Amino acid sequence: MxxxxxxxxxxxxxxxxxxxxxxxxxxxxxxxxxxxxxxxxxxxxxxGIKCPKCESYHCVKNGHNSEGKQKYLCKNCRASFDASRNHFIYLNHLIY
Ligand SMILES: [Zn+2]
The missing domain is CATH 1.20.5 (Single alpha-helices involved in coiled-coils or other helix-helix interfaces)
Incomplete structure (x- = not known):
């Protein structure tokens, strides 16, 4: 070859x-x-942290919420969420 x-x-x-x-x-x-x-x-x-919005696994730790729970940021769609409750915090809508 x-x-x-x-x-x-x-x-x-x-x-x-x-x-x-x-x-x-x-x-x-x-x-x-x-x-x-x-x-x-x-x-x-x-x-094993999956974005509940776009289902991407490309999520990074992004500080903690007021209750001290770990927050995550999806690098794919930029949604911010709380993995333990699978609860969205639409910070991205406030910032962008
Ligand atoms: Zn996402």
């Missing part, structure tokens, strides 16, 4: 090669980005 690619690359002009190189680079960046996103997703999934 590598030999075939090598032969193919040899037939390209410098411009074509650069174009090919850029595409390969972009593709590998995309794969890396997707892999990182998957890793992040896995990490948050393991925590």
């Amino acid at each position: 590598e030999k075939i690619i090598q032969e193919l690359v040899n037939t390209l002009t410098d411009d074509q090669f650069l174009e090919f190189y850029e595409k390969v680079k972009q593709q590998s960046e995309l794969i890396k980005k997707q892999k990182r996103l998957n890793e992040i997703d896995q990490k948050f999934r393991a925590q």
Whole structure:
């Protein structure tokens, strides 16, 4: 397979090669980005905190409410919620 690619690359002009190189680079960046996103997703999934609004697992701790309970912020839809009661606090509507 590598030999075939090598032969193919040899037939390209410098411009074509650069174009090919850029595409390969972009593709590998995309794969890396997707892999990182998957890793992040896995990490948050393991925590088991799910946004009640959009069902994303991409939620981070966001201080405490007046009763001292942990609050979470969904990084996906920016909803703020209290995981223990699954209760929404629409802070995002007040702020944005
Ligand atoms: Zn959400």
